[in-house]
Amino acid sequence: SIDLENSVHNLYRVDSLLGRESKTCFPEDSESTASRRSRLVEALELYRPTMWFFAKQSADMEQSLRLEISNAAGNATELDVLSSTSVSDLKVEVARLWHVPPEFLAFILDGVILMDTAKLSDVVVGISDLRLTGVVSDNGTLTHESIAVRRGAIQTLGKCADKGHQKLLGVLLNFCEDKNEVVRQDALVALANAAAFFDDLVLEVLGECLSDENELVRCRAIEALGAASKSGNFKAASLLLDCLECLEGEPDLVKCAVISTVMRLSDVDRVRAIKALTPRRQDSSPVVKAVVENAIAAIQPHEIRAVAVRDDWILEP
Numbered sequence: 001s002i003d004l005e006n007s008v009h010n011l012y013r014v015d016s017l018l019g020r021e022s023k024t025c026f027p028e029d030s031e032s033t034a035s036r037r038s039r040l041v042e043a044l045e046l047y048r049p050t051m052w053f054f055a056k057q058s059a060d061m062e063q064s065l066r067l068e069i070s071n072a073a074g075n076a077t078e079l080d081v082l083s084s085t086s087v088s089d090l091k092v093e094v095a096r097l098w099h100v101p102p103e104f105l106a107f108i109l110d111g112v113i114l115m116d117t118a119k120l121s122d123v124v125v126g127i128s129d130l131r132l133t134g135v136v137s138d139n140g141t142l143t144h145e146s147i148a149v150r151r152g153a154i155q156t157l158g159k160c161a162d163k164g165h166q167k168l169l170g171v172l173l174n175f176c177e178d179k180n181e182v183v184r185q186d187a188l189v190a191l192a193n194a195a196a197f198f199d200d201l202v203l204e205v206l207g208e209c210l211s212d213e214n215e216l217v218r219c220r221a222i223e224a225l226g227a228a229s230k231s232g233n234f235k236a237a238s239l240l241l242d243c244l245e246c247l248e249g250e251p252d253l254v255k256c257a258v259i260s261t262v263m264r265l266s267d268v269d270r271v272r273a274i275k276a277l278t279p280r281r282q283d284s285s286p287v288v289k290a291v292v293e294n295a296i297a298a299i300q301p302h303e304i305r306a307v308a309v310r311d312d313w314i315l316e317p
Contacts, residue, residue, distance in 0.1 A: 065120060069094060069107070069134045077134075083121040087114045099163030100136050101156045104171070108133040136167040142174055150175065150183050158190030164197030173205050181214040188220035195227035195236075203228075203235055210243065219257040226261035229268070237268055244276040252285045259288070263295035270299050 067079040067090075077097055081090065091102040098105075107114045109123055109132055120130065141153035154175055157168055172194075175187035188209060191202070198206075209221035222243065228236035243258045250258075259280070262273055277299075280292040 066129045067120075068129070068131045070131070071098070071134055071136075081120065083119070085120050086116070087118050087120075088116040090120070091116070094134060098134070098136075098165065099160055100165050100168050101160055103153075103156060104136050104139060104168070106135050106137050106139070108135065136165070136171075138171045138174070142171070147180050147183060150178065150180070151186050154183065154186045154190050158186075158193055161190050161193035162196075164194050166197075169194055169197065169202065173202065176205055176209060181212075181217055184209070184212065184214070184217045185220045188217065188224050192220075192224040192227040195224065195233070196231040198228045198231075198233055198236060200235070203233075203239065206236075207239060215251050215253050218254050222254070222257045222261050226264065229265050232267075237265060240265070241269060241272055241276065244273065247276075247280060252288050255280070255283070255285075255288050256291050259291050259295050263298050268299070273299055 065081050065083055065085075067081055068076050069079070070076045077094065079090075079093065081093075087107060088102075090107065091105045095102040095105055109130075114123065114132075123130075138153065141150055144150055144153075154172070157172055160168060161172065169191070172187050172191045176184055176191065178184050178187065188206075203225075206221045206224055210218055212218050212221070222240070225236045225240050229240060240258065240262055244262050247255050247258060259277065262268055274296060277292055277296050281289060281296075283289050283292065
């Protein structure tokens with residue numbers, strides 16, 4: 001009843017503004033609830049033509065647009081939208097189709113970047129077709145002075161990284177060169193989500209990260225290579241074995257990261273891995289020695305079974 005009364009009250013105000021006589025009067029406070037509701041429903045019925053008029057006026061103001069949004073590669077996405085659609089809402093829709101965060105999208109019309117608060121009706125007058133250029137941009141986060149802003153941007157990008165958008169991966173690769181070691185770590189963790197899409201450029205950047213001055217950054221690069229190896233990237237697996245063969249002089253944390261990562265790979269060259277692990281049994285660190293023994297125990301039985309099957313002999317318990 002309260003909602004009905006508010007509706008009737010609003011329509012009564014419309015009549016007053018238009019200088020028209022009200023079609024009904026409000027129920028008296030003394031009337032019963034049922035009676036009040038009946039009177040309000042009757043009032044709404046009387047006002048139905050008025051409501052229809054304003055609904056039609058509102059609908060007539062909505063213009064249907066055929067949008068064509070092209071990316072940097074020239075690929076176009078077509079959408080049917082209303083002229084009242086805001087640029088911000090359009091970003092959400094295109095982001096869903098392009099698999100990128102809306103915060104990293106920008107639309108350009110005649111060389112001008114459209115503001116998020118703008119509506120298409122602000123830039124479209126009397127046409128039903130509109131062509132925009134959509135670009136994926138870091139929107140200044142790469143060079144933002146705040147570490148929190150840069151880390152927040154990486155976290156947002158990481159949620160969409162598994163779709164393999166090349167421009168998005170390029171932004172993450174740039175973050176791998178950030179001056180702050182924590183930001184570099186975050187970028188490598190986010191990049192690992194796109195392990196199935198690693199190309200030679202990504203592997204080159206990861207290779208550079210393996211010599212980073214920060215041990216944790218190196219460990220994150222190793223984990224990213226491990227993720228790529230599990231996705232069938234043989235170059236990444238080979239790079240990991242190169243690391244395994246060159247552990248002399250590395251910090252214990254890096255040694256354990258490399259050994260543990262190789263141990264978890266199913267398609268690694270096991271003979272090469274065992275050969276690289278054997279000298280590490282004499283490592284000065286008891287922690288590293290323990291990790292090495294676990295790795296050999298995990299890798300060697302598989303190699304022995306493979307040889308047994310190949311040569312048709314039974315492995316004794």
